[in-house]
Amino acid sequence: MGKYFGTDGFRGTANENLTADHAFKVGRFIGWYYGELRRRSGDDTPARIVIGKDTRLSSYMFEYSLVGGLTASGADAYLLHVTTTPSVAYISRVDGFDCAVMISASHNPYHDNGLKLINGNGEKMEDEVIELVEAYLDGNLNAFGQEWKELPFATGDKIGRSVDYVAGRNRYIGYLISLGMYSFRGVKVALDCANGASWNIAKAVFDALGAETHVINAAPNGTNINDNAGSTHIEVLQKYVVENGCDVGFAYDGDADRCLCVDEKGGLISGDHILYIYGRYMKERGKLVNNTVVATVMSNFGLFKAFDEIGIDYAKTAVGDKYVYEYMKEHGCCLGGEQSGHIIFSKYASTGDGILTSLKMMQVIMSRQKKLSELAAPFVVYPQVLENVRVKDKKAAQNDPNVQAIVAKVGEELGSTGRILVRESGTEPLVRVMVEAEDEATCRKYVSSVVDVIKANGHTV
Template sequence: MGKYFGTDGFRGTANENLTADHAFRVGRFLGWYYGELKRRNGDDSAPRIVIGKDTRRSSYMFEYSLVGGLTASGADAYLLHVTTTPSVAYVTRVDGFDCGIMISASHNPYYDNGIKLINGNGEKMEDEVITLLEAYLDGELDAFGQKWQELPYAHDEKIGRTVDYIAGRNRYVGYLISLGMYSFRGMKIGLDCANGASWNIAKAVFDALGAETHVINAEPNGTNINNNAGSTHIEVLQKYVVENGLDAGFAYDGDADRCLCVDEKGNIITGDHILYIYGRYMKERGKLINNTVVATIMSNFGLFRAFDELGINYAKTAVGDKYVYEYMKENGCILGGEQSGHIIFSKYASTGDGILTSLKMMQVIMSKKQKFSELAAPLIVYPQVLENVRVKDKSAAQADPDVQKAVSAAAEKLGDTGRILVRESGTEPVVRVMVEAENEDICRELVNSVVSVIKEKGHTV
């Protein structure tokens, strides 16, 4: 994680720690950098960079600032307008753009925003490019064998242009529709678009595939994105599905790169359930390449036990869909994701895609002719207790021999009936102590046994 860019881009409160000037300078760097790469390879054409945005009020400000920077550096900026993060990744990859930019703060409130960078392969931007960009933002850029106090401006016919590229978004919609292997005719489906980027895409896809589509939270006004809506407020969709007698419901976040689901009874279908349902489906059909599903260390213990029973192997990565995708790419895996609903189907996409995830769940429902609740029922989700302990020094607290001894004792007591996970927060002075076991009392007892030692040894603030 860099100074400005985390695992999911440069994110902050609009015009506080992420400003219009930051966006202009990001555009200046990207336009110059990709132009310089082209020139050094004997190509004098302008870099082509595609931009999408979600429905936040500040997204327009950041879009125009990025365009100003890109064109000032000689790049052509192609505008997808309001669209999803996975659509930007798709268009960048399929249409041969040098890179893509998504303006979104995902599931955060409307007053936050972010800049996500996507490389020419439709993947999250390489760390080495992010490092150079951050050096430029700090006035310390050293690239291509020299130091750059400021970047050159384009002049005359080399100044970049802006191109309306809504056709790219429409082509992405067509791509999603083409992945529908079954007609959804006769199925009543609820969609919660979080007043975000999926508001004008998701319904079009489900309608085209024949569903009776019921949509909520698809009236964005710039300030209502994620407000009591979408995957972070799944209870809204749960109630809606039950009250309207729907067969399934799908809730997206602000930029629609993740999806949580609701079965016909109103139960939540988490990312772990999605990995289980689709992993099992692919295993049964002999199409689970490498017989491996990629999850993170935060997936529920019950998921791993269920995979053991099915004879499916699994890998556990650090938290973050970036790490899930990196493992999948390196090891040739086709399915991976997070409990939060970032699910990656690498045969079809290079990033998490909420609408694609909902289509894949519908594929299993239609293929197996089972209700959503029946598909999810075999996965037993273990009770979980998580306590965040604010400490003076995260590393010192975890390295304390007495703390390690308490963790080992808890793990020994659990045996193969649960697990304990102690990890540092990536953004706060916090150690997270989490236990999953067959009942909540055991979880609480073992969490307390570790937290009490952390406190007794004087690590807490």
């Protein structure tokens, strides 16, 4: 991770550590950089950058700042307005844009925001370009073989323009509808839009496919995104599904790249459940490429046990949908994701897409003519205990021979009945100790044994 950009963009509190000036400069750089790439290849037309945003109060400010920077550098800015992250990735890819920017802080509260850079293939921006953006923000840019103290401004008829491109968002809606293989007529579906980017998209898709659609948290006011709503507060949708007799429910996060589900009994269907249900569905139809599903190290132990029982192979990546997608792309896998609901169907999208995920779950329900609870039943979630230990030095704590010895001992004692995972936080001075086993008491016993050694060896603050 860089100084400004993490695994999911440049994120921070609006106008504190992520300011309108940052957005202007990001626009200045990418407008100039992609224009320069064109010029050096003999193309004198302006760079084309597409922008989407979620419903946060500050998203408009960042959008206007980006547009100012882009057009000042001679690029044309195409505005999708309020839309989802996956829709921006889709339009960037199919409409031949040089790159895209999504303004969102995903599942964070409204006062945070972020700038997600997406390349022309609809994928997260390459690290080498992110490094150049950061160098420009810090005033030490070296690109195309020379140093740039400042970037040139476009003048005269070379100044860029902004273009209303809501048609692109509508085309994405049409694309989602086209993926519906079954009519949803007679199915009572509940959608929790988190007062976020899916509020004006998800219902249109489900209505078009014939569902009896019930929507909650679809009245954004700039400050209520993810506020007791959406996939981070799944209990709201669970209650609604039960009280209103819905057949199924889907909850999205603020930018709708995640989806969690609720079955007809109000039970939570996590990202791990989704990987199991759709992975099994694909295997049964002979469509599971490489017979492999890609998960992360944080997926529940029960998922891997369930895959073992039905003969599906799996890969485990570091936490982050970025790493899941990279593995999928390198190894040609078609299904992967995270427990949090970032699910990637590589045949249809280059990023996690919450609405697409809900359509794929509906496809299995309609095809198999089973309730979601029945489809999820063979996957038994193992109890999990996670303790965050605040330490002086994360690497020193993890590399301590005594800590490594107790971790190895726990792993040996658990054997095939569970697992232990010790990893450092990417953003805080924490070591996370997690154990999954057949009962909670066993989990707690083994977590405590590791934490006690970390403390006894003087690593805690």
